[in-house]
Amino acid sequence: MVNTAQARRLAHVPTPAWIVARMVAALAQWIDPQRPLRVLEPACADAPFLHAFRHRYGTHHLLEGVELCPAHRAEFPIHDADYLLWEPEGGEYDVILGNPPYGIVGDASHYPLFALKERKPLYKKRLRTWHGKYNLYGAFIERSVELLTQGGVLAFIVPASWLVLDDFRKLRTYLFERGSLRIEYVGRVFPRRNVSAVILYFQRGQKGVWLTDGRTETHYPEPLPEQMIRFEDETIRAWERSGTPLGEAFAIHFAARSPEFRRSGLTRPFPQAGDVPVLTGRNLHAGRIDYETCHSGWWMRHEDAPLLRPYYATPHLVVAHTKGSRLVCAYDERAYPWREEFHLIPHFQQDARRVEAYLNQPMVSQRLQAMYRDFVPHLTRTMLARVPL
Ligand SMILES: C[S@@+](CC[C@H](N)C(=O)[O-])C[C@H]1O[C@@H](n2cnc3c(N)ncnc32)[C@H](O)[C@@H]1O
Structure with missing residues (x-):
């Protein structure tokens, strides 16, 4: 036994x-x-x-x-x-x-x-x-x-x-x-x-x-x-064929994880003048980012963010990783540091606000949910890359 x-x-x-x-x-x-x-x-x-x-x-x-x-x-x-x-x-x-x-x-x-x-x-x-x-x-x-x-x-x-x-x-x-x-x-x-x-x-x-x-x-x-x-059924397959896959229009990056922040020496548990919070999925809502609340427990100088990932330096779209197979996207216009989540960097000129509005449509999440149910507790890069634009 x-x-x-x-x-x-x-x-x-x-x-x-x-x-x-x-x-x-x-x-x-x-x-x-x-x-x-x-x-x-x-x-x-x-x-x-x-x-x-x-x-x-x-x-x-x-x-x-x-x-x-x-x-x-x-x-x-x-x-x-x-x-x-x-x-x-x-x-x-x-x-x-x-x-x-x-x-x-x-x-x-x-x-x-x-x-x-x-x-x-x-x-x-x-x-x-x-x-x-x-x-x-x-x-x-x-x-x-x-x-x-x-x-x-x-x-x-x-x-x-x-x-x-x-x-x-x-x-x-x-x-x-x-x-x-x-x-x-x-x-x-x-x-x-x-x-x-x-x-x-x-x-x-x-x-x-x-x-x-x-x-x-x-x-x-x-x-x-x-x-x-x-x-998947014909409706889903036709939808996927209807546009450019997101993975072809954008490079999909996964942000720095906790150990990298810890090792970096760039963060502190309390803010000093001019610091910004390191953002997490909890700061991310459909079409909106909460730039005030510090859920990560870390603060850092805004201008140090690109030392962790160069793409933190430019405004870009962020997509949540851990909201099941629901797609939640917001445009980070202030270019903050992030712990985790997907970051979409365009391969060519695009209207980021239009993409943000489209990805947050209930239809997109419903289709992802229909395909992937709760097979995994998060959205994966591969799932995201196949969403047609
Ligand atoms: C019924 S299985 C697993 C049940 C369930 N899926 C889980 O993950 O808990 C559990 C049994 O597998 C046995 N077990 C684990 N690894 C093993 C291995 N490499 N070879 C043979 N038995 C193994 C354990 O001793 C245990 O009695």
Whole structure:
């Protein structure tokens, strides 16, 4: 049994029983349960998926788990191993299912998965989809695809972020090239966890991507390498074709972050004569900037701002990063220093006030919301770059 401390260290959140039941039931679309199947639950903890599988499809299957901290009394053979480094004996699996761990492997100060930190170089070497900070669940998906038979099926509940984040570009391409994906968006199904989830059903050797929320469905028969997976229809596609993508009209910069301000030696916690506050997303409203309130806790000389980012020196458009998939934009006519947020620097002469008014239209946010829901808690550069002007 995993104790609380270990669980926190290894990021254990149990899967709601109705999700387990639903995933196991859905497998009937792809498998022939009359035939004895080799079934694996990675990072299985108490193996809820193996129990549900046996209950629904019978006792004639070969059911196995892999777990870093195996339970004392297991009803199934559980391999005591790190799934990402483990080599199975006896061949591939017809079904791999479960709820892999989520989290970024890193420093204790930032990430809960520091226990695995020393293994990170090994993971990176072993996994070809590892990119950026990556996340353990992406690594678990890749590893599982490798362990599937042709026609074999993977069923995982994972965060929705891989559908759109750049860190998962390689993973998306990897999956598109190897099989078909049916993705059910289920949203915030984990109590008290701030994560929006999808169930991924992947069948090795097929083709195409389907994304559904039970009511609407987007089908990509021929997904392009790296492409984001989003809810889109003809209206959205026509809108995107209707104008120049924002990313072609503007360079999109991400402002200096807290550590840079801290290191710079240019800021202080109390204002001296002539200082201005370092602005944050809380100062940013649709069409309006609050230049007075200091939410960042830092003040600095106005003329020092360009030492951090040259573009702080000129008036320009600022777009909020952390207002969900809502687009909030304002023109910074005073050219203040900013902590975070997107800064749009035009590639050619433009009417910034007109762009500001257009981006703040409810229609723009509604379309972003329709496409990206709450897959991630913020607007990404890629999402912003595709907004047509
Ligand atoms: C069911 S999974 C994850 C559930 C949920 N998605 C989460 O992130 O909390 C949790 C289990 O994975 C195990 N685990 C974590 N990393 C592992 C790894 N690299 N290999 C095998 N098991 C692992 C932990 O010991 C824990 O029992």
